[in-house]
Amino acid sequence: MTNESILAVRHVTRRFGGLIANSDISLEVRRGELLGLIGPNGAGKSTLFNLIAGTYAPTSGEICLDGDDITSLPDTKRCALGIARTFQVPRSFDSMSVLDNVIVGALVRRSGANQAREQALETLDFVGLATRAAAPAVELTPPEKRRLELARALATEPKLLLLDEVMTGLTPVEARKGVELIRRISDRGITIVMVEHVMEVVMPLVDRAVVLNLGKVLAQGHPKDVVRDESVIAAYLGDRHRAT
Amino acid sequence: MTELTLSRAETKSVASSIAEMRRFEILKALAIFALVAALPIIVHDVYLQNVLILTLMFAALSQSWNILGGYCGQISLGNALYFGIGAYVTSMLFVGFSITPWLGLGLGGVLAAVLAVVLGYPCFRLKGHYFSIATIVIAEIGLLLVHNWDYAGAALGIQWPVGQDGWTTLQFARNKIPYFYLALGLFVVTWFVTFFIEGSRWGYWWRAVRDNPEAARSLGVEVFRSKIAAAAVSAFFTAVGGGFYAAFVGYIDPDSVMSFRFSLLFALPAVLGGIGTLWGPAVGAAVLIPLTEILRSYAGGSGNGLDLIIYGGLVMLVALAKPDGLLSLFQLMGRGRST
Numbered sequence: 001m002t003n004e005s006i007l008a009v010r011h012v013t014r015r016f017g018g019l020i021a022n023s024d025i026s027l028e029v030r031r032g033e034l035l036g037l038i039g040p041n042g043a044g045k046s047t048l049f050n051l052i053a054g055t056y057a058p059t060s061g062e063i064c065l066d067g068d069d070i071t072s073l074p075d076t077k078r079c080a081l082g083i084a085r086t087f088q089v090p091r092s093f094d095s096m097s098v099l100d101n102v103i104v105g106a107l108v109r110r111s112g113a114n115q116a117r118e119q120a121l122e123t124l125d126f127v128g129l130a131t132r133a134a135a136p137a138v139e140l141t142p143p144e145k146r147r148l149e150l151a152r153a154l155a156t157e158p159k160l161l162l163l164d165e166v167m168t169g170l171t172p173v174e175a176r177k178g179v180e181l182i183r184r185i186s187d188r189g190i191t192i193v194m195v196e197h198v199m200e201v202v203m204p205l206v207d208r209a210v211v212l213n214l215g216k217v218l219a220q221g222h223p224k225d226v227v228r229d230e231s232v233i234a235a236y237l238g239d240r241h242r243a244t
Numbered sequence: 245m246t247e248l249t250l251s252r253a254e255t256k257s258v259a260s261s262i263a264e265m266r267r268f269e270i271l272k273a274l275a276i277f278a279l280v281a282a283l284p285i286i287v288h289d290v291y292l293q294n295v296l297i298l299t300l301m302f303a304a305l306s307q308s309w310n311i312l313g314g315y316c317g318q319i320s321l322g323n324a325l326y327f328g329i330g331a332y333v334t335s336m337l338f339v340g341f342s343i344t345p346w347l348g349l350g351l352g353g354v355l356a357a358v359l360a361v362v363l364g365y366p367c368f369r370l371k372g373h374y375f376s377i378a379t380i381v382i383a384e385i386g387l388l389l390v391h392n393w394d395y396a397g398a399a400l401g402i403q404w405p406v407g408q409d410g411w412t413t414l415q416f417a418r419n420k421i422p423y424f425y426l427a428l429g430l431f432v433v434t435w436f437v438t439f440f441i442e443g444s445r446w447g448y449w450w451r452a453v454r455d456n457p458e459a460a461r462s463l464g465v466e467v468f469r470s471k472i473a474a475a476a477v478s479a480f481f482t483a484v485g486g487g488f489y490a491a492f493v494g495y496i497d498p499d500s501v502m503s504f505r506f507s508l509l510f511a512l513p514a515v516l517g518g519i520g521t522l523w524g525p526a527v528g529a530a531v532l533i534p535l536t537e538i539l540r541s542y543a544g545g546s547g548n549g550l551d552l553i554i555y556g557g558l559v560m561l562v563a564l565a566k567p568d569g570l571l572s573l574f575q576l577m578g579r580g581r582s583t
């Protein structure tokens with residue numbers, strides 16, 4: 001990890017009608033870092049991912065990748081520049097095989113389907129789905145679908161990987177495998193921002209954590225310090241109260 | 245823990261065995277085409293020859309429809325517009341200017357492709373049913389325009405002159421077999437175009453667009469450009485089919501080439517046989533077109549809509565029992581929609 005920033009989000013606001021999902025958010029992601037983005041449900045984490053990946057445009061503010069302003073670039077161009085993401089609710093190409101799903105990702109950097117296929121198989125192997133390559137994506141179990149999302153995103157050879165609640169709904173054993181997989185991705189030098197609702201999963205894994213609440217950055221810093229932060233505890237307790 | 249199960253060499257060998265399977269698919273197709281090409285040896289009955297020609301033609305046209313509708317998921321119910329363009333361009337150039345139908349086929353195809361791109365700009369902003377409805381409306385407008393276009397014969401249409409039989413004029417009054425080989429050739433071309441698209445970046449992009457456009461975009465897939473490209477290819481071959489049909493029947497009028505019935509007959513074989521598959525349109529056409537002809541001879545004419553009711557029922561039956569089409573009943577013909 002260096003101190004050089006790969007992604008800079010500056011004063012980003014996003015409204016949905018009267019609702020402000022992201023309000024004047026500023027944060028930097030350092031190259032090679034594994035950053036946790038946490039916060040209660042509805043805090044605006046997925047919205048921020050959509051803004052970074054280019055799925056939505058911000059109402060105001062700017063987003064820079066490697067120092068270049070990418071605010072006006074569409075999602076497809078941002079993918080080509082090296083931003084890849086998974087969706088909170090997996091979106092596989094259900095009529096295609098697992099392998100073909102990943103080939104779509106691999107075609108970002110390869111023009112021929114044959115080279116893309118080799119790359120896709122290697123990626124499937126890396127995430128532990130190689131044995132399911134020929135299966136129709138629709139037949140995968142929910143945890144396998146999450147792995148497929150990950151493989152597809154990785155096949156685009158990203159610099160920056162945005163993971164939206166990839167651990168949600170996993171059994172403890174699967175979650176442990178997931179953590180190990182994310183470590184291995186990080187070891188490849190890929191910068192990762194991961195959204196996770198459950199603090200217990202992210203905190204031991206990440207280098208740094210950013211806490212969102214009600215669309216604003218509530219706290220950021222080392223995971224140990226963040227979990228002790230009064231306002232963070234309050235936000236999470238408040239969330240628990242609402243949940244019960 | 246996830247352990248790596250494949251070595252680099254193994255990855256390469258899995259990848260190359262898939263390439264091998266595609267080569268085998270080509271051999272299988274060539275064998276099927278050769279068998280079909282031999283049919284005129286045993287089929288001497290002119291009526292049956294006619295049914296074969298129409299079956300092959302609709303297989304090709306449904307394959308063209310399948311490129312946009314099956315692979316890219318954009319269900320057009322207005323392809324009769326492009327069929328009509330091909331039929332009219334070919335007929336007008338030949339009858340009015342003695343230009344060989346071969347040129348007409350190409351020009352009609354290019355014109356249809358250009359129109360598909362132009363119409364695609366507004367239409368592809370519509371989603372799902374709205375897109376399909378727009379294609380119906382546009383094709384009906386096209387039909388109305390041609391109905392009132394005096395230079396193109398308006399409602400009376402265009403009669404091809406009786407002349408010498410030959411390959412430059414595509415007129416074969418005495419012996420219909422050349423039309424059989426032309427229709428087969430058209431199907432073979434559309435099959436190979438589909439096959440190569442399936443294995444190319446476009447093929448992957450189009451299927452990704454069909455299955456989940458949001459996920460596709462996040463993987464760098466140009467969704468709008470994909471739809472436009474698929475529409476252009478689809479329109480091109482639909483128009484070539486229209487030009488062929490005009491030469492085959494020797495007389496066209498607006499309703500005989502541009503009615504909604506044609507748009508349905510392009511979509512239905514693919515839906516029936518297996519949408520978004522290499523062989524689905526051919527299987528569907530092999531069932532539907534002979535059925536159409538039988539109905540035509542028993543019920544007399546095609547204006548009463550009885551055939552449409554039967555098609556509708558058939559498609560609903562297949563959709564309920566086998567949503568993937570007849571092809572999934574006997575998988576021996578193809579591996580389905582994935583490579």
Ligand SMILES: Nc1ncnc2c1ncn2[C@@H]1O[C@H](COP(=O)(O)OP(=O)(O)O)[C@@H](O)[C@H]1O
Pocket residue numbers: 016019020021039040041042043044045046047048
């Ligand atoms: N496309 C959208 N249209 C309208 N409101 C939205 C949309 N996406 C998110 N929101 C709203 O923005 C807020 C933040 O949502 P989200 O970013 O999904 O939160 P999180 O991922 O942190 O749970 C929520 O109130 C949500 O209802």
Ligand SMILES: [Mg+2]
Pocket residue numbers: 045046047088
């Ligand atoms: Mg979310």
